[in-house]
Amino acid sequence: MELDAKILKEILEIIAPFVPAGQQVSEGTDMVADLGLDSLKVMKIVENVEDSFDISIPLNILPEVRTVGDFVMQIQKITGEG
């Protein structure tokens, strides 16, 4: 599945406030190793994404998410399911 550029852009905007100043973020960025996001910040990002896309993100998918691109892919799957 191709990454949806519009969803990627929106996710990057949501993640931006949680990113250390000056850090570049792209689809290949590792959310924990590169951005140092702890579980509380990850859950806050999840809530913001849920609000933005009017979806609920199951906790079950989070172990599958390592990079920003992985996260976008999961959002695409959920929104694709309707």
Add this chain to the structure above:
Amino acid sequence: MTIFDKFQQLAAARQQLEQHASDFFNVVVEEIISGTEAIVNGRRMILAGSNNYLGLSFNADCIEAACQAAREEGTGTTGSRMANGTFSGHVALEKELAEYFNRRGTIVFSTGYIANLAMLSTLVGPGEVILLDADCHASIYDGCRLGGAEVIRFRHNDAADLEKRLRRLEQRNTNVLVVAEGLYSMLGDRAPLADIVAVKQKYGAYLMVDEAHSLGVLGENGRGLAEEAGVEEGVDFVVGTFSKSLGAIGGFCVSNHPELNLVRYASRPYVFTASSSPSIIASTRKALQILSTQSQLRQRLWDNANLLYSTLQELGLALGPEVSPIIAARFEDMQEVFAFWSGLLQRGVYVNLVLPPATPDGRCLLRCSVSAGHTPEQMETICRAFKEAIG
């Protein structure tokens, strides 16, 4: 590379914490004097973080019941409830809990943690959904993970957010179990249970409420938040523990659904755990009798809770949103909270020091829990220690 490499981050964090508060990892209760006092690290302490809400861990009748059971039935059952570990006491306690809660059935588990693990991993499975309050206890999260259901959080104490998520699930036409707690263990705040019940009924979901911290604490008869809020009929499953107000260890689930009994046969945490020892069951049965008949204990508990909450509020500490026997002061700065906690220890008062990520919003907590067993003199000492420690 070794299997221990993954712990290096923890080791570094521990080392850093030890520099700020060397006592943090070395709290050992060397001698327990009563339900509210102990010798900790050579110092006499008032225990103000023990969850012993009714002070029953040293109740003479409970102790005598435990001793008698140990003498007559031995120190352990050495078996699972499904094998040789169901004694008449386990069955009697299940009956007594069902009567107390006015419910059709009960299952008794060996710990409160196992109660959540067993119920959540068994009731709801693949293809079904659990909607849990974001601030639920780790045992609830772990139970959800074990069962394979889809797990979605709703914002803490936000019934509107819960409704939004139930609405999104409507077209899936699947079973949904909502999970909330009576009193949340970190800040002592109640769930908006009437609102949650209304929403779950509107969408045809099931509701489980963990009354671990509210049993014996809330409601006219101490049955917890569901009783206090007048919505017991709307709660499908109540889980709880014996390790707080009942002063022992163990867990339970009560329900009016007759199928509850079937959970026993399908639940691995129930089937593959040794059952509670006879002494635990005997003291719990006695404690349940006391809890359900001696409402003055609850009154004393609330008097103490009101006193400590108002004292800490007057000191300008940032507290949880409402008075309860769990009173937590929030701190932004880790060094400040360590210094405060150490100051209380030096003044002979033990409270829980809770650090992120175990706290709800990433802040540090000094978490107190008061007891009906705290005497007026002990409450005065606790309040004075806070006044002095704040400087």
